Amino acid sequence: MKIETLTRNENQEIQNGIISKIRDLMIYKNLEPGDKLPSERMLSEKFEVSRSNLREAIQKLEFYGLLVSRPQSGTFVADIGQVAMNGMIEDILRLEEPDFKSLVETRILLELKTVRLAAQRRTKDDLIKMKNALDAYGAKVNNGEDAVQEDLLFHLAIAKASGNSTMNTFMLIITPEIITNFEKYHVCDKDMAFRGIQEHKDIFDAIKEQDPQKAKEKMKVHFKTLYQYCYNI
Numbered sequence: 001m002k003i004e005t006l007t008r009n010e011n012q013e014i015q016n017g018i019i020s021k022i023r024d025l026m027i028y029k030n031l032e033p034g035d036k037l038p039s040e041r042m043l044s045e046k047f048e049v050s051r052s053n054l055r056e057a058i059q060k061l062e063f064y065g066l067l068v069s070r071p072q073s074g075t076f077v078a079d080i081g082q083v084a085m086n087g088m089i090e091d092i093l094r095l096e097e098p099d100f101k102s103l104v105e106t107r108i109l110l111e112l113k114t115v116r117l118a119a120q121r122r123t124k125d126d127l128i129k130m131k132n133a134l135d136a137y138g139a140k141v142n143n144g145e146d147a148v149q150e151d152l153l154f155h156l157a158i159a160k161a162s163g164n165s166t167m168n169t170f171m172l173i174i175t176p177e178i179i180t181n182f183e184k185y186h187v188c189d190k191d192m193a194f195r196g197i198q199e200h201k202d203i204f205d206a207i208k209e210q211d212p213q214k215a216k217e218k219m220k221v222h223f224k225t226l227y228q229y230c231y232n233i
Contacts, residue, residue, distance in 0.1 A: 011056075014049065016093050018057035021047050023089045026077065033079040037067070040075075064092055103174055108223050110167055111155060112216055117162035119207045119215040126161035127208055133157050134200050141193045148179055154200055158207070196222070 022037070025046075029035075037043065040058075044051045058075055061067040066088060069075045080088070118126070133154035140147035152175055159171040199222040206215035 037075045114162040115219045116212040119212040121163040122161040130157040
């Protein structure tokens with residue numbers, strides 16, 4: 001675990017160093033919204049970093065809306081003024097890895113909204129995917145197997161059914177870290193896992209019935225134990 005954490009911290013330092021160099025390049029060349037950045041090959045040679053590390057840094061700036069990549073065209077400065085751009089980059093460089101409690105709080109806030117939207121917007125195909133994940137979760141729990149990934153697949157299916165691509169993206173971003181922490185802290189013990197079968201079914205039924213308020217209440221019940229557990233760690 002110590003080695004993995006060190007590797008992650010080192011990777012973040014490399015990314016931050018590249019982001020700082022991209023910012024300095026934009027200032028030095030006085031790049032304005034819509035201007036094109038040099039190619040990945042040129043930047044990786046100039047910054048003396050691997051193209052994969054450079055690509056990760058660019059993708060991070062893309063995620064926060066500071067750069068825009070266009071297929072076969074290159075990477076461009078987004079439509080943001082220089083002062084705002086510099087301020088946002090400084091904030092990005094100060095970002096820390098989220099702790100487990102922060103991840104749980106974020107997940108709960110997201111899912112209380114996505115479950116309401118899913119109840120309003122779900123399709124027959126969405127229901128099939130949720131039911132498949134629900135059945136897979138129940139089968140593993142009843143066999144005494146770890147079902148963390150099946151649990152989260154059910155919740156990701158709800159996020160997809162919400163029809164909100166941004167919320168769905170956020171769920172996909174935080175899910176790998178949640179899986180790691182669930183396994184680290186042994187969150188899904190047998191009692192919680194068995195209760196989860198009925199709780200998942202209740203949520204699924206409310207979505208199927210297209211009852212947003214009921215779906216939200218059932219999700220609150222489902223998260224109550226997790227929230228309490230999180231603050232006892």
